[in-house]
Amino acid sequence: MISDRVRFALIWTALVGVLAVPIAAAATSPLLAWRDPIYILAGFAGIVGMALLLVQPLLIGGLLPGLSGPPGRRVHRWIGGILVAAVLIHVGALWITSPPDVVDALLLVSPTPFSVWGVIAMWAVFAAALLAALRKRLRLRPRRWRLGHAALAVVTVLGTVAHALLIDGTMETLSKVMLCVLVLAATGKIVAGLKV
Structure with a gap:
């Protein structure tokens, strides 16, 4: 039987590896050679945001050793804020590189x-963050x-996964698909477990 310390180390090592591989693979992409720094920033903000979508359900489900219960929920809120910031950086940096493309995307007329x-994922993550921020003021029942x-x-997850899979960019295909599958699986498991 695996000791708690070994289990702790294995889970965290696996998570760090799963998050690091797509980022490292994107960092070695030959497509970066012809891109401006602001465009590269936009891309990596998106990749980091995608990675954080894997962490969020694991935190709320208490599946990360040392971060279950109230500590996990606190970190979940912090990661939610970082996720919103990553989306803002992603969209803002893309705006700097090509405002017409961003306007077309926001108006849902992009080809x-x-x-x-x-854009669907962006508005959903903003709405989720706003709902979390206004939880007490709205006085909604917990359920x-x-x-x-x-x-x-x-x-947010479905939109982000579709967004990522349809882009042929700096993310390496195999690691991108792996990350997308894990994000879908973790989200599905936690949402099903919450019985909402």
Whole structure:
């Protein structure tokens, strides 16, 4: 039987590896050679945001050793804020590189399907964060709040996964697909377990 210390180390090592591989693979992409620094920043903000989507359900489900219960929920809130910041950096940096493309995406008239999915995910993550920030003021019953927040999280994940899979960019295909599958699996497991 595995000791708690070994289990702790294995889980955290696996998580760090799963998060680091897509980022490292993207950092070695030959497509970066012809990109401006602001465009590279936009891309990596998106990749980091995608990685954080894996961490969020693991935190709320208490699946990360040392971060279950109230500490896990606190870190979940912090990661949520970092996720919103990553989305803002992603969109803001893309705006600097090509305002017309971002306007088309925000108006849902972009000819590229991945843009539409990205915008859907962006508004869902903003709404989820706003719902979390206004939780006490809205005075929603816990079950209703959980249902709303979980529904927005699911839309965020589905939109982000579709957005990422449709882009042929700096993310290496195999590690991108692996990360997407893990994000979907973790979100599905936690949402099903919450019985919302």
